[in-house]
């Protein structure tokens with residue numbers, strides 16, 4: 001009999017953020033706001049005699065578009081937990097493009113490993129471990145905290161135990177990606193982080209409209225907007241579509257009437273719904 005555990009975690013589009021450097025990974029993270037979206041990462045874990053991670057990106061029909069082996073943050077989870085497993089992750093959205101997939105992969109993988117080995121971590125323990133893995137590997141700051149639940153989220157403190165407010169909406173979010181913007185290059189640069197901090201809006205958005213307004217002002221002031229993103233943002237401005245840049249990726253997210261039509265002209269469009277819940281166990285099966 002082979003026992004496998006399956007878990008899922010939604011992705012997170014960060015609209016704006018400010019790094020908070022604490023004494024420990026647990027007290028390090030970010031303040032900011034974004035949208036937890038219904039596309040994310042599915043992880044399947046099964047016991048193995050060595051650490052084995054396979055990453056798959058698939059199309060809408062489940063056909064494999066790309067596959068790679070190895071993921072240091074996920075391997076870190078297993079080392080910290082003292083377990084060996086094969087973890088296969090699957091996602092539809094592009095990795096490294098501002099959809100928070102490293103965090104989603106960590107939360108889904110940790111949830112699956114916890115269930116596979118009956119570790120009894122609990123939701124808070126899983127989130128704390130995943131957050132530590134992100135911070136240690138410089139692959140994110142606030143996405144794990146955000147993906148503990150759904151909604152339009154505002155994080156008011158660093159780490160997974162800080163205050164987070166969530167506003168639900170049924171609006172469709174349209175996103176597209178022109179390619180990756182390596183997260184470590186930005187959050188590992190004191191100069192870039194200083195510009196980000198100077199651009200940070202201190203208040204939480206009360207609704208989706210304010211999230212776009214605050215995010216766009218942040219994107220412009222932070223100096224992170226690249227030419228390909230600029231062109232798509234200009235097109236949205238011309239048609240009155242609220243839009244901003246996905247942090248941290250070369251991408252755009254928008255909503256409202258005409259958003260899909262405007263962005264479709266720039267590349268592969270990802271229509272997304274706002275997730276109503278965060279990471280979760282899907283099933284444990286013996287076969």
Ligand SMILES: Nc1ncnc2c1ncn2[C@@H]1O[C@H](COP(=O)(O)OP(=O)(O)OP(=O)(O)O)[C@@H](O)[C@H]1O
Nearest residue numbers: 071089095096097098099100101102105139183248
């Ligand atoms: N789907 C995945 N499955 C397993 N590991 C992943 C996955 N996505 C990312 N990772 C791991 O996290 C590392 C950093 O990913 P990265 O932060 O660039 O992606 P992202 O989170 O999608 O981007 P962003 O932080 O801009 O939202 C990758 O090099 C990989 O090791």
Ligand SMILES: CC(C)(CO)[C@@H](O)C(=O)[O-]
Nearest residue numbers: 014017030140141142143
């Ligand atoms: C730094 C970041 C934008 C990377 O996705 C995100 O982790 C956040 O909002 O803290």
